[in-house]
Amino acid sequence: MTAPTPLDHARCRETRLGRITEWLEQRLVLELAGPVAGLAVLDVGAGDGSYALPLARRRARVCALDGLE
Numbered sequence: 001m002t003a004p005t006p007l008d009h010a011r012c013r014e015t016r017l018g019r020i021t022e023w024l025e026q027r028l029v030l031e032l033a034g035p036v037a038g039l040a041v042l043d044v045g046a047g048d049g050s051y052a053l054p055l056a057r058r059r060a061r062v063c064a065l066d067g068l069e
Helices: 006-013 016-033 052-057
Strands: 040-044 061-065
Touching (some): 040 052
Parallel strands (some): 040 061
16 A cells, blocks of 8 residues: 555545545644744645645745655
């Protein structure tokens, strides 16, 4: 069995359940993070940037890393 890829996650988010799950997950994580403007944020395992991009839009200084094989 191989590990899921960013494309696998993107395909999942194209489904109705995937869109709902992604929206809820992001909303909760970003709410828990609180205000991030001006903070340095490290997104490890960033994949396609589904967290890095919203954090950057909230004016965090984001470094996103992903070890693609």
